Amino acid sequence: xxxxxxxxxxxxxxxxxxxxxxxxxxxxxxxxxxxxxxxxxxxxxxxxxxxxxxxxxxxxxxxxxxxxxxxxxxxxxxxxxxxxxxxxxxxxxxxxxxxxxxxxxxxxxxxxxxxxxxxxxxxxxxxxxxxxxxxxxxxxxxxxxxxxxxxxxxxxxxxxxxxxxxxxxxxxxxxxxxxxxxxxxxxxxxxxxxxxxxxxxxxxxxxxxxxxxxxxxxxxxxxxxxxxxxxxxxxxxxxxxxxxxxxxxxxxxxxxxxxxxxxxxxxxxxxxxxxxxxxxxxxxxxxxxxxxxxxxxxxxxxxxxxxxxxxxxxxxxxxxxxxxxxxxxxxxxxxxxxxxxxxxxxxxxxxxxxxxxxxxxxxxxxxxxxxxxxxxxxxxxxxxxx
Ligand code: NAD
Ligand code: ZN
Numbered sequence: 280x281x282x283x284x285x286x287x288x289x290x291x292x293x294x295x296x297x298x299x300x301x302x303x304x305x306x307x308x309x310x311x312x313x314x315x316x317x318x319x320x321x322x323x324x325x326x327x328x329x330x331x332x333x334x335x336x337x338x339x340x341x342x343x344x345x346x347x348x349x350x351x352x353x354x355x356x357x358x359x360x361x362x363x364x365x366x367x368x369x370x371x372x373x374x375x376x377x378x379x380x381x382x383x384x385x386x387x388x389x390x391x392x393x394x395x396x397x398x399x400x401x402x403x404x405x406x407x408x409x410x411x412x413x414x415x416x417x418x419x420x421x422x423x424x425x426x427x428x429x430x431x432x433x434x435x436x437x438x439x440x441x442x443x444x445x446x447x448x449x450x451x452x453x454x455x456x457x458x459x460x461x462x463x464x465x466x467x468x469x470x471x472x473x474x475x476x477x478x479x480x481x482x483x484x485x486x487x488x489x490x491x492x493x494x495x496x497x498x499x500x501x502x503x504x505x506x507x508x509x510x511x512x513x514x515x516x517x518x519x520x521x522x523x524x525x526x527x528x529x530x531x532x533x534x535x536x537x538x539x540x541x542x543x544x545x546x547x548x549x550x551x552x553x554x555x556x557x558x559x560x561x562x563x564x565x566x567x568x569x570x571x572x573x574x575x576x577x578x579x580x581x582x583x584x585x586x587x588x589x590x591x592x593x594x595x596x597x598x599x600x601x602x603x604x605x606x607x608x609x610x611x612x613x614x615x616x617x618x619x620x621x622x623x624x625x626x627x628x629x630x631x632x633x634x635x636x637x638x639x640x641x642x643x644x645x646x647x648x649x650x651x652x653x654x655x656x657x658x659x660x661x662x663x664x665x
Contacts, residue, residue: 281665282336282418283644288326289643289652296336299414299422301349308347308428309363313439314417314641315340315449316651316661317365318473319541319586323406327544327588330407331481337644339365339404341416342439345430354427361430363416364542364613365447370428374401374575381610386424387411401610403502415646419665428573431617434625441624443662444478444631449620450613451584452478456486457616458607459537459582463487466534468525468574470567471541472500472513474660475584479539480504480511481641485628491601492535493523493527499657507633522573529576536579538571543585569595575604582607634660641665 280298283291299308322328342362345355355361368380375383386402389411402424405415415421423429433442452475459502461467467483469476472495483491493504496517504511514524525535571581572595581604599606623629636659639647647661 280419281641282414283338283641284333285323285331285335286333287597289324291324291337291648292453293468293642293644296334301347302422303316303424304349304351305427305553306347306349307352307355307361307423307427307430308344309341309343309361309416309421309423309430310346310417311341311343311419311421311665312360313342314338314663314665315443316417316644316647316663318475319406320648321652322543322586322588324652326580328409330409330412332408332412335405335412336406336414336418337405338415338417338421339406340443340448340625341404341421342433342443342446343421346420347428352426355430355432360435361432362419362442362445363404364429364431364450364617365404366610366613367404367411367413367424368612369425375428377523378612378615380428380614399536403610406523416665417639417641431536431621434619437625440632440635440662442445444620444634444660445613445617445620445624447611447613448475448478448634448660449624449629449631450616451475451611452482453583453616453620454609454611455479455539455541455584457582458483458584458609459539459580461486461488461537461582464489465536466490466492467537467539467540468527468535469539470494470496470571471543471585472497472504473541476541477504477507477634478592478631478663479541479584480508481629481631483539484508484510490535492508492525496655500654500659503657503659521570525574532576534576535574536576538575538579538581540568540571540581540583540585542567544587565598566593569593569598571602572598572602575602577602577604579604581606582596584611635662637661641662
C-alpha cells in the first residue's frame with residue numbers, strides 16, 4: 280500500500296510499505312478514506328520532536344471503512360465507517376478508567392522514557408518512537424489497536440469532511456475550553472489562529488462565551504476567523520502589544536477571563552520574544568505563556584493545548600501565583616468527548632469542516648506539508664484522500 284513516510288527534516292515521501300493486518304483479537308484494520316495533516320505533524324516535519332526513524336508512517340488524524348475485525352471486537356463490523364482517535368487507549372488501565380485515554384499506561388510499548396518529558400506517554404499513532412512508534416493513518420490502511428475504545432462509528436449521512444476532525448482537533452478545541460472551564464458570559468482570548476485556535480473559538484461561542492478574541496500575526500488567518508465567526512475580534516501581534524491591547528479592550532481589572540494557548544513550541548513567536556530576545560533577556564517560547572499570564576485577569580483560567588517539549592524556562596510563576604490563576608494542559612482524550620461532540624455535529628451546532636481549506640490525493644502529501652507548514656495559499660487545514 281502507499282503511505283506517507285518521514286525521511287528527515289522537511290522530507291516526507293509517499294511510497295510503498297507493507298499493508299497492516301490484524302495482530303491482536305482486539306484490533307481493527309481501517310481502509311482509509313480521509314486523513315489530515317495536523318499542527319502536531321509540523322513539530323515532526325521540523326524535527327523538533329525526537330525519536331523519529333526514517334520510513335516511519337505519519338498521520339494521527341484519519342477515518343475510513345472497517346476492513347478487518349479481530350474476534351474480540353464488538354462495536355464495529357466490516358463495512359462500517361469509523362473515525363480513529365490520535366491517542367490510543369486500552370480502556371482498562373488506571374488512566375483509561377478515569378477517561379485520561381491520552382495517558383494510557385499500557386499502549387506505549389516503548390521502553391524509552393522521554394529524556395525531555397521525563398515520563399512515559401500513552402501510545403499515539405504516526406508519532407515518535409517515544410510515543411510507541413505506531414504506524415499512522417496517512418496511508419491506504421491502518422491497524423487500530425483496541426478498536427472498541429479507539430474508533431467512533433459514524434452515521435452514513437454525515438460525509439467525511441463533517442466528521443474527520445473528530446479524530447483530533449475538534450475534541451482538542453473543546454478540550455481547551457474544558458480545561459479553562461469556558462462557559463456563559465466568559466471573555467476568551469485565544470493565542471493562535473491555526474485550525475486548533477479557529478475551532479477553539481467556534482467551541483467557545485457554542486459554550487456561551489460573550490466575547491472571543493483570536494490572536495496571530497498571519498493576517499489571512501485572522502480574516503478567515505472573521506469571515507466564519509461574525510462576532511469574533513482579532514489582534515495582530517505584529518502590529519500591537521497583545522497584553523496592552525487586551526487591557527485597552529477590557530480594562531486591566533476585568534478581562535479576559537480565559538486564555539487559551541493553541542500555538543505550541545516551535546511556532547511560538549511574540550512581541551516579548553522579539554523585544555527581549557534582541558536584548559538577550561529571553562530565550563525561549565515560555566515568553567508566550569508569560570504574555571498570557573500578563574493578559575488574563577486575576578483569578579483567570581488558562582487552557583494549554585499547544586504542544587511543548589520538555590522545559591521552558593523563564594516561566595513567570597510569580598505572576599501566575601500572585602494573580603491567583605489556574606491553568607491546565609494536556610493531550611486530548613478524544614474518546615471522552617466523542618458522544619457529545621458527534622451529537623453537536625449531527626444537529627449542526629458545530630461545523631468543524633469550516634476550517635478545511637485544502638483537499639488533495641494522498642500522493643500529494645509532500646506538497647500538503649509544505650503549504651501547511653509555510654502558511655502558503657491561505658492554508659488552514661489539509662485533508663488528503665488515499
Ligand atoms: P498551526 O501551526 O497551524 O497554528 C499555530 C498558529 O499559532 C499559527 O497560525 C501561528 O502563526 C500562531 N502563532 C505563533 N506564535 C504566536 C504567538 N506568539 N501568539 C499568537 N499566535 C501565534 O497549528 P494547529 O494545527 O492549529 O495546532 C496548534 C497547536 O496545537 C500545535 O502545537 C499542535 O501540536 C497542538 N495540538 C495539540 C493537541 C492536543 O491534544 N493537545 C492536538 C492537536 C494539536
Ligand atoms: Zn493532530
